[in-house]
Amino acid sequence: MTVGIVGAGQLGRMLALAGYPLGLDFRFLDREAHSPGGQVAPIFCGEFGDRRLLTRLARECEVLTVDWENVPVNALRAVRGATRIAPPLRALAIAQDRLAEKHLFQKLKIATTRFARVDSARSLERAIEAIGFPGVLKTRRLGYDGKGQRVVRTRAAARSAFDALQGAPLIYEEFVRFDFEASVIGARSTRGERACYPLNANVHKDGILRVTRAPIGSSGLAQRARAHLYAILDYFRYVGVLTIEFFVRDGRLIANEIAPRVHNSGHWTIEGAETSQFENHLRAILGWPLGSTRARGHAAMVNLIGQMPDARLALGQAGVHWHDYGKSPRPGRKLGHCTLVEATALKRDGRARSLLASLGLDTGVRLPRLP
Amino acid sequence: MTVGIVGAGQLGRMLALAGYPLGLDFRFLDREAHSPGGQVAPIFCGEFGDRRLLTRLARECEVLTVDWENVPVNALRAVRGATRIAPPLRALAIAQDRLAEKHLFQKLKIATTRFARVDSARSLERAIEAIGFPGVLKTRRLGYDGKGQRVVRTRAAARSAFDALQGAPLIYEEFVRFDFEASVIGARSTRGERACYPLNANVHKDGILRVTRAPIGSSGLAQRARAHLYAILDYFRYVGVLTIEFFVRDGRLIANEIAPRVHNSGHWTIEGAETSQFENHLRAILGWPLGSTRARGHAAMVNLIGQMPDARLALGQAGVHWHDYGKSPRPGRKLGHCTLVEATALKRDGRARSLLASLGLDTGVRLPRLP
Numbered sequence: 001m002t003v004g005i006v007g008a009g010q011l012g013r014m015l016a017l018a019g020y021p022l023g024l025d026f027r028f029l030d031r032e033a034h035s036p037g038g039q040v041a042p043i044f045c046g047e048f049g050d051r052r053l054l055t056r057l058a059r060e061c062e063v064l065t066v067d068w069e070n071v072p073v074n075a076l077r078a079v080r081g082a083t084r085i086a087p088p089l090r091a092l093a094i095a096q097d098r099l100a101e102k103h104l105f106q107k108l109k110i111a112t113t114r115f116a117r118v119d120s121a122r123s124l125e126r127a128i129e130a131i132g133f134p135g136v137l138k139t140r141r142l143g144y145d146g147k148g149q150r151v152v153r154t155r156a157a158a159r160s161a162f163d164a165l166q167g168a169p170l171i172y173e174e175f176v177r178f179d180f181e182a183s184v185i186g187a188r189s190t191r192g193e194r195a196c197y198p199l200n201a202n203v204h205k206d207g208i209l210r211v212t213r214a215p216i217g218s219s220g221l222a223q224r225a226r227a228h229l230y231a232i233l234d235y236f237r238y239v240g241v242l243t244i245e246f247f248v249r250d251g252r253l254i255a256n257e258i259a260p261r262v263h264n265s266g267h268w269t270i271e272g273a274e275t276s277q278f279e280n281h282l283r284a285i286l287g288w289p290l291g292s293t294r295a296r297g298h299a300a301m302v303n304l305i306g307q308m309p310d311a312r313l314a315l316g317q318a319g320v321h322w323h324d325y326g327k328s329p330r331p332g333r334k335l336g337h338c339t340l341v342e343a344t345a346l347k348r349d350g351r352a353r354s355l356l357a358s359l360g361l362d363t364g365v366r367l368p369r370l371p
Numbered sequence: 372m373t374v375g376i377v378g379a380g381q382l383g384r385m386l387a388l389a390g391y392p393l394g395l396d397f398r399f400l401d402r403e404a405h406s407p408g409g410q411v412a413p414i415f416c417g418e419f420g421d422r423r424l425l426t427r428l429a430r431e432c433e434v435l436t437v438d439w440e441n442v443p444v445n446a447l448r449a450v451r452g453a454t455r456i457a458p459p460l461r462a463l464a465i466a467q468d469r470l471a472e473k474h475l476f477q478k479l480k481i482a483t484t485r486f487a488r489v490d491s492a493r494s495l496e497r498a499i500e501a502i503g504f505p506g507v508l509k510t511r512r513l514g515y516d517g518k519g520q521r522v523v524r525t526r527a528a529a530r531s532a533f534d535a536l537q538g539a540p541l542i543y544e545e546f547v548r549f550d551f552e553a554s555v556i557g558a559r560s561t562r563g564e565r566a567c568y569p570l571n572a573n574v575h576k577d578g579i580l581r582v583t584r585a586p587i588g589s590s591g592l593a594q595r596a597r598a599h600l601y602a603i604l605d606y607f608r609y610v611g612v613l614t615i616e617f618f619v620r621d622g623r624l625i626a627n628e629i630a631p632r633v634h635n636s637g638h639w640t641i642e643g644a645e646t647s648q649f650e651n652h653l654r655a656i657l658g659w660p661l662g663s664t665r666a667r668g669h670a671a672m673v674n675l676i677g678q679m680p681d682a683r684l685a686l687g688q689a690g691v692h693w694h695d696y697g698k699s700p701r702p703g704r705k706l707g708h709c710t711l712v713e714a715t716a717l718k719r720d721g722r723a724r725s726l727l728a729s730l731g732l733d734t735g736v737r738l739p740r741l742p
Contacts, residue, residue: 013391020388020411023682023695023707040391040411274690289687296667311394316660319645324394336394 002027003282004061004083006048006076008037010325010334011262011278012067014270016040018278024286029057036325037067049075058082063285065240069095069260070142086190086239086285087260095260098140098171105255108231112255113247118170124162127172128155134175137161139168147207151175176254178247180368182216183265184225187241187280188233190287195280196226197273197293200265201370202245208332210365211352212265212301214272217345218371224253232258241266241281251371264303264334271321272299272341297341300352302361304336309359314338317355345370373398374653375432375454377419377447379408381696381705382633382649383438385641387411389649395657400428407696408438420446429453434656436611440466440631441513457561457610457656458631466631469511469542476626479602483626484618489541495533498543499526505546508532510539518578522546547625549618551739553587554636555596558612558651559604561658566651567597568644568664571636572741573616579703581736582723583636583672585643588716589742595624603629612637612652622742635674635705642692643670643712668712671723673732675707680730685709688726716741 001024005012008028013036016026026041033045046053049072058064058079065086073093076085094100098115105112116127118137128135137158139148148168150161162170181204186196198215199222216222229244243263247254266277275283275291283290307329314320317340324336340355342348349367356362372395376383379399384407387397397412404416417424420443429435429450436457444464447456465471469486476483487498489508499506508529510519519539521532533541552575557567569586570593587593600615614634618625637648646654646662654661678700685691688711695707711726713719720738727733 017388017391020384020697021692021694023679023693023697025410025697039396275692283686288683291686291692292689294690308394312659315654315662318663319665321392321646322394323392326391326394326396 001025001286002061003285004029004057004064005037005067006054006057006064006071007067008032008035008043009067010036010327012037013040013325014267014278014323015065015067015262015281018270018276019282022279022282024282027057027060029053036327039326048072051075051078054079055082065281065285066092066261087242088236088238091236091238091242091260095258096141098138098257099169101257102171104232104235104258108228108235110228110231110255111253113176114174116172118162118172121159121162124158124170124172128158131172131174136173136175137165138171138173139165140171141169149207176247176249178249178254180248180370181245182221182225182248182253183212183243183245183263184222184229185241185243185263185266185269185277186226186229186233186293187277187284187290188238189284189290190239193290194230194233195290195293196229197266197269197277198222198295199225200268201368202265203365203367205364206332208303208305208334209264210303210305210361211356211367212268213345213348213352213367213370214268214299215295216370218251221248221251221253221371228253228255240284241277264337265301267323267337268299268301268339268341269293270323271339272296297343298345298348299339299341300348300355301337301339302352302355302359303334304338304359304361305334306331308335309361313358314355317351317358320355372396372657373432374656375400375428375435376408376438377425377428377435377442378438379403379406379414380438381407381698383408384411384696385638385649385694386436386438386633386652389641389647390653393650393653395653398428398431400424407698410697419443422446422449425450426453436652436656437463437632458613459607459609462607462609462613462631466629467512469509469628470540472628473542475603475606475629479599479606481599481602481626482624484547485545487543489533489543492530492533495529495541495543499529502543502545507544507546508536509542509544510536511542512540520578547618547620549620549625551619551741553592553596553617553619553624554583554614554634555593555600555617556612556614556634556637556640556648557597557600557604557664558648558655558661559609560655560661561610564661565601565604566661566664567600568637568640568648569593569666570596571639572739573636574736574738576735577703579674579676579705580635581674581676581732582727582738583639584716584719584723584738584741585639585670586666587741589622592619592622592624592742599624599626611655612648635708636672638694638708639670639672639710639712640664641694642710643667668714669716669719670710670712671719671726672708672710673723673726673730674705675709675730675732676705677702679706680732684729685726688722688729691726
């Protein structure tokens with residue numbers, strides 16, 4: 001059985017590596033022949049919106065999925081006759097637009113940041129009046145890893161950010177002072193079966209995820225996050241893995257965005273959960289029973305960004321697992337990650353700090369205490 | 372960094388799947404383009420002894436290894452100038468010959484079955500006189516999964532087995548009535564670092580491994596097995612993973628054979644140990660620190676032979692992991708395996724029995740009580 005994946009980045013690559021043991025075969029579509037997925041399965045090389053290539057891919061595959069949420073939805077819609085596509089295109093479309101995402105949260109009664117649509121200098125003024133400073137001016141589309149957004153604290157900064165973002169559709173959001181960031185990951189299968197992983201605590205720096213720890217101890221938070229996740233999965237009659245990112249303040253979850261795919265904050269599930277998010281995405285889109293999402297202990301995942309450290313530095317530390325995506329180095333680029341799993345959260349945090357220090361990744365990366 | 376693997380069977384495939392996260396790249400040499408490894412890395416297609424192909428493979432690789440012990444040693448010897456080869460060819464040569472293996476056990480004072488070399492009808496008579504009935508007449512070379520061996524209980528049966536084995540160099544061994552079978556798997560790296568997995572208990576049927584359970588509770592047995600393993604690793608200044616198979620009777624280990632490679636009885640380490648045998652083989656041949664061989668719980672591995680059951684039957688059982696090698700069905704052929712890990716040996720045994728029954732694999736497969 002062949003699975004087609006639009007996008008051959010590290011997420012696609014890890015999907016394929018999780019899928020071979022299930023007896024699956026893979027084909028990618030990506031702009032770059034040397035993408036991480038290309039080492040492990042054939043790539044059709046071209047634009048994500050190339051209908052001829054998408055049709056060819058669709059015809060060779062039992063099911064088509066994505067490793068990136070910004071795939072042109074119209075192009076995918078055009079090949080719906082040729083194969084089954086998961087996740088649903090409606091979920092992709094909403095996840096591509098921060099404003100639509102906010103409306104979804106409101107509709108499902110999931111607390112989110114205060115926000116306002118910004119299409120003009122005048123609507124920016126109105127947004128600032130309603131929400132105040134500090135705030136974040138973001139492009140509605142194509143933002144990731146902190147790209148396409150600016151924190152602003154004055155009218156002058158807001159206007160200069162508005163000018164820099166060059167007339168793209170924007171959204172102005174309140175800047176949330178959070179205790180920590182969290183994300184919840186779960187899956188829904190074609191048969192309607194649902195599963196949810198333990199809650200992740202995430203640390204970002206310069207807008208890029210640096211460290212994820214899971215599970216978070218607070219069962220109350222985890223239960224509320226799961227309820228939100230299931231509400232969204234059910235709303236879309238979703239198929240596959242989906243992620244919600246939250247700010248957590250005073251024990252409250254404030255939804256920030258959704259990702260209709262496997263997620264960087266779920267990489268710990270490869271070693272730290274009974275079944276990885278990658279395997280569960282495949283099980284979900286094939287209509288197979290979902291695997292247990294139980295944590296095997298207390299995991300920490302550390303992203304390797306810009307430049308790969310010497311693998312031996314990490315592998316010399318007992319129980320550290322290494323994931324090199326086979327990408328060429330570039331500042332700010334996610335090149336790999338490593339994971340450790342410990343018996344207690346306390347041990348895990350200690351070892352995560354040592355690991356960060358040993359790889360020279362601890363500057364400006366602080367692991368807050370978790371509930 | 373590219374690793375060349377001579378043989379692209381399921382072992383080679385699982386080596387590659389374990390190696391991609393380490394940032395490695397792979398090339399195979401195999402007779403069949405549609406071998407299991409071919410889905411996950413390029414295959415050079417030809418005979419294992421083809422020196423032109425071996426040279427090409429060697430030149431493209433930092434290190435050359437094998438997924439099958441019966442690779443022609445002379446052909447490998449001829450390409451030693453072009454790359455590094457692991458395991459050592461001397462270990463391969465001895466593992467290819469049951470008589471040499473027995474002499475190795477004797478030299479290292481590892482108890483083994485009584486045996487005699489058989490090259491003629493007359494030496495067969497002498498062997499029977501010395502060892503008696505029942506016994507096992509085996510080819511010295513190229514036996515696996517019970518092929519090339521016959522249990523004999525009478526002189527007439529022995530003569531007919533001798534005739535059937537058609538003049539190949541043979542060995543006659545005492546037939547050991549064992550309590551159970553066991554194997555020990557470990558690794559030695561280019562830097563001399565050694566590691567050993569917990570002891571495996573194996574159940575065969577028709578000469579083919581059906582079920583492995585690990586760890587065995589008896590720490591005495593495990594310590595003695597590890598001492599034997601380390602003696603052999605040190606003797607060869609071995610590099611890579613090596614396996615010893617034993618009969619266990621009245622708490623004694625009786626060595627049967629060695630395999631100079633990752634082993635079917637170690638497949639449980641993918642989910643059941645901190646680091647899999649596949650990853651540790653790669654770490655060992657690259658001179659990287661070896662990973663922890665600690666068991667994550669109590670694992671059972673069930674081989675899928677001749678025909679693949681419906682994956683959903685297994686995946687519907689919580690915590691069961693599926694491994695399909697992508698081979699076409701054929702009676703007696705190893706097509707895949709599945710693994711479960713439980714908190715206690717008792718729970719594991721119960722669930723392994725249910726799993727066997729649910730897949731229709733329980734006929735004639737009995738799981739003996741383990742010490």
